[in-house]
Amino acid sequence: MTLIQPGGAPAPRTDRDKAEHARAPSWYAAVLLSFAVLAACGDGPGGQAEGEGAGGPAAPVSFVVVERQEAVIHRDYVARLHGAREAEVRARVGGILEARLYDEGSSVAKGTSLFRLDRAPYRIALQRSEAELANARAALNQAEREWRRVSGLFEQAAVSERERDQALSTRELAEARVALAEAGVAQAGLDLEYATVSAPVAGVTGLEAVTEGNLISRGGLLTTVTQLDPVQARFAMPAEDAVGRRSLASDPGDTNLEVRLLLEEGGRHPQAGRIDFVSSKVDEASGSVMMRAIFPNPELALKPGALARVRLAVKRFRDAYVVPPEAVSQGMAGAVIFVIDAQDQARSRDVRLGPEVEDGRLVLEGLEDGDRVVVEGQVGLRDGMAVEAEQIDSQGG
Structure with missing residues (x-):
């Protein structure tokens, strides 16, 4: 900085002025160099930004x-597995349980004997019913002979009409007693058959509810039999998805519409299923529709009570792109x-x-x-x- 004296002549420089004057050229050169660098690297004319689109590397x-293609949207829903049939095995007659005839947890066919009750009282009851039937038939034979005799005499005017009617009524009552005795024999035979308890459905047996030696009353629970092939998967679907599902074309050959079961431990059940039940109403609390799917289970790998996920198509887009x-x-x-x-x-x-x-x-x-x-x-x-x-x-x- 230069100082001017009142007379117009420059004032004598001090040592500080001399030092600042010596640094001025180097500071000015640094500023010029900075502007040059910015001009070379900036976005101004001739810079890189202007050349990126046209002359820069690709x-x-x-x-x-x-x-354009058709796309089907799939969603997953949590499901609980159930046996196709879950039957309680109950005693149809009362008595002492003599034996269990199956291995717990084994697969049995329909009609397989599972339990045996004491049959002696039912054999005796059957014999009594058969004796009553024989007695009723003998009485009927006698009534028919009497009817033939009286009806012949009536035609000859040897007996009155009242006597003929009495003979006819006796024969009809005898026929009724025979029918009643025959029903008693049938019931006794059925009770004797029920003393052996059989599996009502094919499936896997559960644990026995009572052991041998116990007195079983009519209707007492003995065990359960669960049919595992096929299995049911019950789940709830939002009402909006349920409407979309119904709108899909029901083409059995379209694999996009198959119902799949995803296992809780990972993986997918190899066999596709089908929807066999859709509730007719929406649950007010959850806004969902209860549904049920059926899956083949020939290897019996799926167990009732387990959690799984059901995957099925809920919506179709006819014209869309997938990226x-x-x-x-x-x-x-x-x-x-x-x-x-x-x-x-x-x-x-x-x-x-x-x-x-x-x-x-x-x-x-x-x-x-x-x-x-x-x-x-x-x-x-x-x-x-x-x-x-x-x-x-x-x-x-």
Whole structure:
């Protein structure tokens, strides 16, 4: 800094002024150098930003070619497994339980003998009923002979009409007693048969409820038999999904509509199932509809009471595109996908997404048939940037 004296002549420099004057050229040179660097690296004329789209190196990307297709949406629902039939085995007659005739937990066929009660009282009851039947038949024979004799005499006017009517009534009462005795024999024989308790359905037996030597009353629970092939999966579906399910075409050959069972411990049951029951009303508390699916279980691997997940189709989209999830980015206005145009430049597309499917993400609007969708290398891409594109396996083409 230079000081001017009142007379107009420069004031004598001090030592401090001399030092500042000596540093001025080097400071000025540093400022000029900084501006030069900014001009070379900045966004001004001749800078890199202006040349990225046209003259910069092309960004390497990978793409898939998409085509319009039909997509089916599947959802999973928690289910509880039940046997197709779960029968309680109960005694139809009372008595002393003599023996258990099966191994607990074994598979049995329908009609297999499971328990045996003391049969002696029922044999005696059957013999008594048979004797009563014989007595009734003898009385009927006598009544028929008397009827034939009296009816013949009546035709000869040897007996009165009253005597003829009495003979006829006696014969009719004898016939009724025979029918009653025959019913008694049938009931006694049935009770004797019921003294051996059989499996009402085919299935797997449970533990015995009582052991041998106990007095069993009529209707007493002895064990259970559960049919494991097939099994039922009961689950609740939101009412909206239930409506969508009903709207799907019921084509038995469409594997997209198969009902699948996903096991709690992982994996999938190898056999597909079918829906065999849909409740006619919506549960007011949960807003869901109770449903039931049937699954074959020939290996008896599925057990009643276990938790599983039922997977089934709930909605179909006729015209949609499926892209890998990594192809979708989030822009200022929503979902964005980069496509490659005919000049091998990246172009951003605003798209409307649908739900996720097994093969990727559903795109309902924003794409066209044959679009090359970028799935790798889109990080850092900008609209109009040149790309070096490499095609990978097409999705749904």
